[in-house]
Amino acid sequence: DADVTQTPRNRITKTGKRIMLECSQTKGHDRMYWYRQDPGLGLRLIYYSFDVKDINKGEISDGYSVSRQAQAKFSLSLESAIPNQTALYFCATGGPGEETQYFGPGTRLLVL
Amino acid sequence: GDSVTQMEGPVTLSEEAFLTINCTYTATGYPSLFWYVQYPGEGLQLLLKATKADDKGSNKGFEATYRKETTSFHLEKGSVQVSDSAVYFCAPGGGGSYIPTFGRGTSLIVHP
Numbered sequence: 001d002a003d004v005t006q007t008p009r010n011r012i013t014k015t016g017k018r019i020m021l022e023c024s025q026t027k028g029h030d031r032m033y034w035y036r037q038d039p040g041l042g043l044r045l046i047y048y049s050f051d052v053k054d055i056n057k058g059e060i061s062d063g064y065s066v067s068r069q070a071q072a073k074f075s076l077s078l079e080s081a082i083p084n085q086t087a088l089y090f091c092a093t094g095g096p097g098e099e100t101q102y103f104g105p106g107t108r109l110l111v112l
Numbered sequence: 113g114d115s116v117t118q119m120e121g122p123v124t125l126s127e128e129a130f131l132t133i134n135c136t137y138t139a140t141g142y143p144s145l146f147w148y149v150q151y152p153g154e155g156l157q158l159l160l161k162a163t164k165a166d167d168k169g170s171n172k173g174f175e176a177t178y179r180k181e182t183t184s185f186h187l188e189k190g191s192v193q194v195s196d197s198a199v200y201f202c203a204p205g206g207g208g209s210y211i212p213t214f215g216r217g218t219s220l221i222v223h224p
Contacts, residue, residue: 004155031210042201042216043156050210058211090155099144099205101212103155 003027004104006091012110013081021076021107023091031094032074033101034058034066036087043090049074081111114139118202118215125192125222133187133218135176135202144205145169145178145185146212151198159187159200192222 004025013019023032034046045058047066055066063085067075078085091104119134137145144163148156160169165180174189185202202215 035214040216043214045211048211092156094210099207099210099212100146100158100161101148101156103148103157105153105155 002105004091004093004102006089006104006107008107009105010108012112014112015082017081019078019081019109021078021089021091021109023074023076023104025072025091025093025102025104027093027095027102028071029093029095029102030071032068033092033094034064034074034076035090035092036060036085037090037106038087046076046089078109078111081109083111085109086111114143114204114206114213116202116204116213116215118200118218121199121217121219123218123220125220127194127222127224128191129222131187131189131192131196131220133200133202133220134184135186135215136182136184137202137204137213138183139204139207139213141207142180143207145176146203146205147174147176147185147187148201148203148214149198150201150217156201161205192220194222194224196220197222 033048035043049068089107092101116137146161147159149159160171162169162178168177199217203212206212
């Protein structure tokens with residue numbers, strides 16, 4: 001079984017809808033991250049959390065919110081989706097004392 | 113803040129050709145350096161890393177050496193295979209912040 005899972009894997013939604021992307025991990029890591037990937041722009045950090053009570057904005061947090069429901073779960077919400085939020089979204093985790101990140105398989109989101 | 117410059121792709125090679133993907137970075141201090149690989153339809157995964165100056169990371173025939181003097185971490189492979197076709201990301205690890213900086217990615221296409 002995968003260590004970092006994301007649901008859904010693909011999602012099509014309409015402008016103005018609220019949607020949630022979920023991430024779960026079985027690695028026991030405290031640090032969790034949400035990124036988006038756009039062609040030619042690489043990965044950009046949306047939000048990150050270093051433990052259950054810690055939430056931090058990343059480079060491009062506008063239009064997004066997150067919830068850290070437990071050590072193992074970190075959800076990303078788009079309160080009112082817009083077409084330029086069409087992208088590939090990745091969740092990642094990081095373990096104690098190491099900088100390596102472990103990525104989920106991604107969620108491909110299309111906002112019409 | 114930290115920044116990463118990777119050579120733009122796509123890089124197109126024939127099987128068994130020599131590969132170099134250049135990466136230079138700016139960072140505060142001397143972070144660990146990483147190369148991640150993203151195969152089609154998958155999330156990023158660690159390819160190799162180096163934690164201090166002059167260290168060489170290696171995996172699956174790929175190598176990269178931590179060059180403090182030139183702030184570089186170029187990725188090399190002596191003989192690429194079709195299965196190496198992927199997108200490669202260079203990333204300083206962020207040091208104590210645990211917030212890595214990802215390059216824009218370099219797409220590698222290997223033809224039989």
